[in-house]
Amino acid sequence: MKQHKFPAKQSGVSFITVLALLGLLAFSLNFIVRIAGMHWDDRILVSILDDLPEVLNKDSSVKDVQKLIVNRLDMNRMRGISTKELVITKQKGQIKLVWPYERRENVMSNIDIVLTFNHEYSY
Numbered sequence: 001m002k003q004h005k006f007p008a009k010q011s012g013v014s015f016i017t018v019l020a021l022l023g024l025l026a027f028s029l030n031f032i033v034r035i036a037g038m039h040w041d042d043r044i045l046v047s048i049l050d051d052l053p054e055v056l057n058k059d060s061s062v063k064d065v066q067k068l069i070v071n072r073l074d075m076n077r078m079r080g081i082s083t084k085e086l087v088i089t090k091q092k093g094q095i096k097l098v099w100p101y102e103r104r105e106n107v108m109s110n111i112d113i114v115l116t117f118n119h120e121y122s123y
């Protein structure tokens with residue numbers, strides 16, 4: 001009588017599973033890097049806006065403030081942040097700045113990452 005040996009149960013992860021996990025990891029890291037980059041740009045913008053009182057005075061006009069912001073954005077290579085939504089008003093010698101903006105980054109085909117930011121300052 002011949003005795004049949006059954007193979008031991010296989011254990012471990014298959015090659016396809018490893019590839020799927022690596023693909024998921026790469027896709028997730030892509031999102032994390034893009035989101036972190038947009039937040040980093042916003043932190044630079046906040047530092048620009050926080051430093052404005054050092055160069056502003058009571059005679060600064062709205063156009064002066066806007067030109068100063070645009071110049072500083074350009075110096076920091078922040079071309080992805082639009083100044084279209086920037087609203088600067090001057091009342092009674094006080095400059096108020098409201099800047100809601102949206103950053104949109106295409107990941108692939110019709111998948112986008114959209115982050116919205118809102119900054120309000122009084123100088």
